[in-house]
Amino acid sequence: MSQTEAVFWFFAAVSVISAFLCITRRNPVASALWLVNTLFALAAIFILLDAHFIGALQVLVYAGAIMVLFLFVIMLLNLGRDTGTDMLGWAGRIVMLAVGALLATELLVLARVVPDQRFVLPAGTLARITEEQGAVGAIAAPLFRDYLIPFEITSVLLLAAVVGAVVLAKRRL
Amino acid sequence: MPATVGWVWLVLLFPLAGFLANGAISVLRLDAKRAVTTIGVGALVLSFLVAVAVMAGLAGAPADAPYVLSLWQWMPAGRLEIELALQVDQLSAMMLLVVTGVSMVIHVFSVGYMGEDPGYARYFSYLNLFVFFMLVLVLGANFPVMFVGWEGVGLCSYLLIGFWFENEAFANAGKKAFIMNRIGDVGFLLAMFMIFQAVGTLSFIEVFEYAPRAFAIGGTAITLITLALFVGAIGKSAQIPLYTWLPDAMAGPTPVSALIHAATMVTAGVYMVARANVLFAMAPISSFTVAAVGAITALFAATVALKQWDIKKVLAYSTVSQLGYMFMGVGVGAYAAGIFHLTTHAFFKALLFLGAGSVIHALHHAYHHTHSSEEAQDMRNMGGLRKWMPLTATFMWIATLAIVGVPGFSGFFSKDEILAATFARGHEAAAFYVLWAVGVVTALLTAFYMTRLMIYTFHGPNRSGEKEQQHLHESPWVMTGPLLVLAVLAIVGGLINLPAVLPGSGWLHHWLEPVTELSAAYLPEVHLSHSTEWVLLGFATLVAALGIIGAWRLLKPAALKPAREAPEETGIQKVLLNKWYVDEIYDTLIVRPIMWVSENVLWKVIDKGIIDGFGANGSANLARAMGWLGSRLQTGYLGTYVFLFVLGALILLRVVTGWEL
Amino acid sequence: MWPVIDLGLPGGVALALLPELVLTGCALCLTILVAWRHRSEEDQLLVGYLAAVGLVLTAAVVVVFWVSDVRAGGLESMIALDGFRYLTDLIVLLGALLTVLLSLGYLGRERILVPEYFLLLLYATVGMMFMGGGADLIVIFLGLELMSVSVYVLAGIDRRSVFCAEAALKYFLMGAFASAFLLYGIALIYGFTGTTNLGLIYVQTATWVFQENTMLLIGIGMLLVGFAFKVAAVPFHMWTPDVYDGAPTPITAFMAAAVKAAAFAAMLRVLLEALGPVTVVWTEIVWWLAAITMVVGNLVALAQRNLKRMLAYSSIGHAGYLLTAVASGTDFGAGAFLFYAFAYTIMTMGAFAIVAAAGRRGERDLRVEDLNGLAKRRPWLALAMMVFMLSLLGFPGTAGFIGKWYILSAALEAQNGLLAVVLVSTTVISAGYYLPVIMAMFMKPPASDDAHEHVTVTGAARWVVAATAVVLLVLGVWPGPAMDVAGQGGRDLRPSVMITVSK
């Protein structure tokens, strides 16, 4: 087991455990924080997979901004207090986890799938590009060239979301 | 194409324009009764005149028929290209005349009958629309266009049955008619798709031309197709088991019953079988099924008619029974005979319904004057009406003699031809003799229940009440006039196809030959010797006479009580003292059991109980129950929804990966 | 020869996106206007009218593109330039326009004073246009999200109504959940083919030798789950009745017509243009989805007394009919979809227009009985409603019949005979819930003397009702040109190479 792999498995374990805690903690605040923990672990894995910029974004945007919004709303609605569980009973929990396990077995075959070698880049290509263009440049080039249209759609999407959120959440009717 | 045949689209245009104009008047709530009458009746008169011209044009140059008048490309989808095209040939021209002619007469009658109805304009607009769709059905040059008419007449029938919408039961009857028709339509549609799969086209000319090459005689494909088509016919023409809507449909105005539920729409199934005669001739099993279902329906409906008190119900079951005859005719391959009976039936049954309408109209008015809430359609409230309504009584007697099959009247010839054709095929299989026997028994019952209807309505003492009698009077000329026209037709209608043993024989038979000759190759050559035919004619006469005389002698209108004081059908006590002691034995041993079975077993148990309860309503209730169950699943809880979503996704993933991992 | 746009050049891309750009531009201008004037009812009406103008303008641009038959020059691109895109655009633009016209009166009556309503409608429409025109899974996904996010908000736009809020919450949670499945599918297909471009996926799947293909299969499965949710196919339909019921009526109409049409368009484009070589894999699934959806949608609709809910289930049934077109797996089916989507948009808009008109302010439950005797008081409205019901039922002489005929032809051509039988049979079932509406209007007496006094159809909505009813009848009798156009549009999705692959 190489060093990279060891690091990968460590963070994989962290992310799975945090995810499990995230879905089973009774308090929404705890859930949100365990999700943040999962996100951190995933950010580390992203970096292992040569996605440095995305790893940074994961921490900054996802864990830093989006999850803070979650926490903010949980606090706003005062859901942090410990009042009863929102989970199903034990039987329900077991059934649902079983359904999840069923789905997992269905999907786990993916771990054994090898992509068509014709499309696979030579090993280390991505690392080399990152080396040459910098972590940001490696993303920026395709983002603003090949993916210009999706990028622009994203801007409209965010605008629509802002308008929508304002309409729904503003106090005055 | 003769010039006049090219005008055939005008036949459609006039009723459609009439519908639009009267519909607009109705929706705008204009008070323009005179205009409504002019438009509604005028459209039909014009239509009839064009139909006559088309017929004349076709008669002038019949050799080139069928003529196809293509209006425009209707559905240009892929290989299934459908043209909006009309086909004029001997069969459709004949139907054209019958439909426009009878409709015209009934429109005139309606002017009097519906004169005081607040929905006058609406009524005429529906009626015109119905005629339009009926003509589309008749004239369509391919199955889809025929289907448009097929569905359209169903819709109009639905609207007209529920015309007097203040009554919940009426509206339900309309719905039942529509849904039963739709069940039949599934058969029609499936047949259409199967034909398309096999032949690659849906236009009549091409399908019938290619059919011999596309299908094996008696093969599975052709049998399935024709059976599916027949399911369609069953729904539309009220045969077992989809017939219960027709008696219920009597909730509509009486002229509607005459036009739609006797003369035209319900015969569409017969027309369709005759139209597709090649297909049916190639499928002997289906043909026999048609004949057998027809025969059974004929007998069954006739027995049920024996004991009905509602005058329109008797006529309704009678219609179902006569339609059975027609199916028997087309089922045994006597397509011309089937169309012949269709034509004569249109005359005499329309006459019977209009006559009944005239009676109901009179009685209704009488009860209206005295503010009585008696049932104007119950025969127990009638009796002796010939004193007040001599014209109606005469005309209805003519129609009765026609339907019973008294020699010289139209029904005699058409019914005889069907029975003779069935009998003639007896040497092939004994089953045809059975069918023939069923037909003869039905004829006997027909004679009986029709005479019963006449006796209870027009003879014996009057039971409508003292005060009411002063208000009874004959209907106005606008109603009796149409009766006169139909009465003439009911007498002379048989002339168009006199049987072979009489001179001038078989005009209709020869006229329809271009249409029916396609199937002739697949049907056995049948010949009856003249002596056999004379025997059959004589036998039919005897049966008719027996039925009439039997009813006349056995039924005692004098003993009947009006509906309001009618006892529960037990009152034969005093009758036993009657001098016709032998009659009473017969009465007890034969007539009463049959009557009892008719009412208690056939009508109450089978008709109302089994077929209505389990068949039509049952399946509707099942569907509703399943819908309710599905609705319960919609709990409103997000958890349920997500759970079902995930289950669905799991199954989907399993299917997509081929159930194996 | 048609004009060619080179998508390799930045100018070419901008030109190819002109319809979307025009609409986005209108939406942005209106956003500024709304930020500045959003207080009075007049402001709201002004924004509404301007939104309608923007939609018409965009439609005009699309029509110009379509008439001049603009085609793409490059190979790989994010956006498709074909008839299918233009026709889908026109359908969703029509749906949005009718929604705006319906809303003008409705919002006033319900006192929903939110001019942003029209903005979100425009944003959602932009998203739909990207769904119909995207030639890349990412564009389609983002278009879908843009549409969804806007519609989530629209479903809950009436903040005084708890029902609205509940509808929005259910729609949002289920929608986000389904989006994750869709995204997973995209990821797997990307992993399998190395691209998200539809054309390239086609090439890869066509030339790839099938051996260990689980990734592609699961990817297709996940993709289908995502689309099945958006088109409300059983068993992914559970949100539909609740959301349709709770949302403001014009939005319900918008969801039933335009949102569904856009989702179907995207689904068809992905399945035919990208996954054409593996048709056998997905037709089987879509076949089952179609059959179950038709049966369940129509059966459950029978049990409904609430008109809006009944129409919601009926729209599920209609999704089943459209899935039948998809299940044929051919460009002919795509043509059938285009025609039926157009017809369905029109009839469902008309029907909801009347539902909106017949309801009272603040009154949520409009039952079938509430229409009793409508024909006596409002004959024209009743007549129009009858046309809509008959068309939904698929009655000959209306556009609904032609559409069903088209779908049936497609199913038969693809040897899906059994599915055709299911379609015909479920249509019979549907008579059981469309007919009572007609019966109530024409054959039952009004509940009271002043019943239907409140039924008001404002100017714009009146035109919507009249125009939709007339169009339905005209299309029923003379559908030729429309069917030709639809067929042409469908053929644009025809895969360039046909390779059959055994599973």
Add this chain to the structure above:
Amino acid sequence: MLLGPSLGLSAVLFSLGVAGVLFRRNAIVIFICIELMLNAVNLSFIAFAQQLGRSGQVIVFFVMAVAAAEAAVGLAIMIAIYRHKDTIDVREINLLRG
């Protein structure tokens, strides 16, 4: 080569998210679980990107934007429903049913 393990991890995290959605009843926690699912998908994209090229990473960038947009709208919807019902427990939000 970490592709296989990454895809496996992604599958597990996705399934955990689905299970969470299935047995949680608090709307915000359900939404948190959906975010978990989205992140699992992101991991797949990143893993593929290492083999197939940068576009996978760009897509993740878009997914983050989508997640942000959904979060804004979704949380606003939750605030809206909380104003009406004083709870965001989906067990108590079932006025619409049948």
